[in-house]
Amino acid sequence: MSQKKQVTFEECMENVKTYIKRPENIELIQKAYDFAYEHHKGQFRKSGEPYVIHVIQVANTLAEMHCGPKTIAAGLLHDTVEDCEGVTTETITELFGEEIATLVDAVTKIGAIKFKDEEEYLASNHRKLFIAMAKDIRVILIKLAEKVQKKKMQKLSRCIYGVQICMKNMHPTSRNSFRISMLNL
Secondary structure (H helix, E strand, O other), X not given: OOOOOOOOHHHHHXXXXXXXXXXXXXXXXXXXXXXXXXXXXXOEOOXXXXXHHHHHHHHHHHHHOOOOHHHHHHHHHOOHHHHOXXXXXXXXXXXXXXXXXXXXXXXXXXXXXXXXXXXXXXXXXXXXXXXXXXXXXXXXXXXXXXXXXXXXXXXXXXXXXXXXXXXXXXXXXXXXXXXXXXXXX
16 A cells, blocks of 8 residues: 655645645745744644644645635645744734635634533534534635645554554564554554
8 A cells, every 4th residue: 555645835835836826825825834834833733744744734735625725825834823923813914814814714713712611612513513513614625725734644653652652662563563553654
């Protein structure tokens, strides 16, 4: 089974340019990437990879679905409000416009409000997402692209974990553990 490699931003842009031709749309996506890259600098995922790789993969998934430039830009920016210090929905509005800011805000988790328990928090997040989806279907495309990318990373993590266990144990059955973990990809 072949493992699909992580796509670079340049490769993502090659995909984008197959169907998005207007220079101002290409510039918008580039501007969103530059902003995300700058603000996610120094952030890393649990896997140890730079966080910006996640948003590139989300943007590439959106490009594979032939989404428009504003949707791809929102995909690149989707975690900046939640995870980057000093970035607000107002910042996104000023730099990228109301439409992209609305998409980014819709996929951003509710963080400022205190909830009595996890269940109430999740219900509020889902309610916010459903209301946003009713207004603009692109919200669900961004959320689905994000979930697809996270699922791929979980599968890769399980494989890496299997390799680590094999190396640690160095036992004849370790080879079988490795093979089994590879099948889960």
